[in-house]
Amino acid sequence: MSMTLEQTTELAGAIRTEVGKAIVGMDQTIEHLLIALISQGHVLLEGPPGTAKTFLANCFAHASGLDFGRIQFTPDLLPGDILGSNLFNFQTSQFTLTRGPIFCELLLADEINRTPPKTQAALLEAMQERKVTLDGETHHLNDSFMVVATQNPIENQGVYPLPEAQLDRFAFKLLVPYPDAAEEAQIIRRFGDRSGPQKPADFGIARIATPDIITAAQAAVKDVTLSQEVVEYAVSLIRATRESPDLASGASPRAAVLLANAARARAALQGRNYVIPDDVKALATATLRHRLLLSPAAEIEGKLVEDLVAGLIEETEAPR
Numbered sequence: 001m002s003m004t005l006e007q008t009t010e011l012a013g014a015i016r017t018e019v020g021k022a023i024v025g026m027d028q029t030i031e032h033l034l035i036a037l038i039s040q041g042h043v044l045l046e047g048p049p050g051t052a053k054t055f056l057a058n059c060f061a062h063a064s065g066l067d068f069g070r071i072q073f074t075p076d077l078l079p080g081d082i083l084g085s086n087l088f089n090f091q092t093s094q095f096t097l098t099r100g101p102i103f104c105e106l107l108l109a110d111e112i113n114r115t116p117p118k119t120q121a122a123l124l125e126a127m128q129e130r131k132v133t134l135d136g137e138t139h140h141l142n143d144s145f146m147v148v149a150t151q152n153p154i155e156n157q158g159v160y161p162l163p164e165a166q167l168d169r170f171a172f173k174l175l176v177p178y179p180d181a182a183e184e185a186q187i188i189r190r191f192g193d194r195s196g197p198q199k200p201a202d203f204g205i206a207r208i209a210t211p212d213i214i215t216a217a218q219a220a221v222k223d224v225t226l227s228q229e230v231v232e233y234a235v236s237l238i239r240a241t242r243e244s245p246d247l248a249s250g251a252s253p254r255a256a257v258l259l260a261n262a263a264r265a266r267a268a269l270q271g272r273n274y275v276i277p278d279d280v281k282a283l284a285t286a287t288l289r290h291r292l293l294l295s296p297a298a299e300i301e302g303k304l305v306e307d308l309v310a311g312l313i314e315e316t317e318a319p320r
Contacts, residue, residue, distance in 0.1 A: 018063035022203035041171025062200035069104030079122035109149035173290035229319035249293035
């Protein structure tokens, strides 16, 4: 099937509305999730416990019509617990594939930093190539496959830092803050009289899409015009991160590609068939904050990556 850009814009708006039936606030986070989904990117959510990161991912998957899978990452988790394994069937005298939870369309990697890097690495192939290799046999995942990972920013015991190769595969790192006073009051009114686990269907969230529809939307976004001037602007911004004296490590070429793809999706969601520099600027911080490593001097001075990115955006000349 095929979709037009107008239909893609309408689809994104409908998903946003459905998720909003259960999720209070988080408008910008939902917007970034939509952009990542349409541009075939993955998202890392970082926020304190109790800010509905897991529930947000579940509602988003439900509204998008995607098969939802969840892995609770723990220190004793093994790669086979994620990917699955070939088990010997004594009745048939053959090995049978038992698929792990990664075989879904939207995978929630809950508290991803609680498992060692060896187990985190089980996600690398799936996130980059949307396939899983088990015992030399390749199994392909759906084009709409997306990983939404969560982590807690305030704990430093029992957690493992995410390797650079893992971080670089996330299109965005989104910070989920506490709600403001008005939003928190609304949360109490909405959830205060409910007991037990909450499901998206409990709030009337409808499945308004299917994996095929999402794949068609992803294809439609590729028709958004990305001019040479905007490409050069994105490249200049990425290369500036490698030249900054405040950064020990800059962004990779993968970051440039993901930023350009996301800018296309943002343009489509706003009803445009062309990318403007503001699309790149709006997504730069979410794309770069987890890829950049401060220099020792910058750390001592207390500088923040987000402030440095804002400075680079200000200093990098944008096309008119």
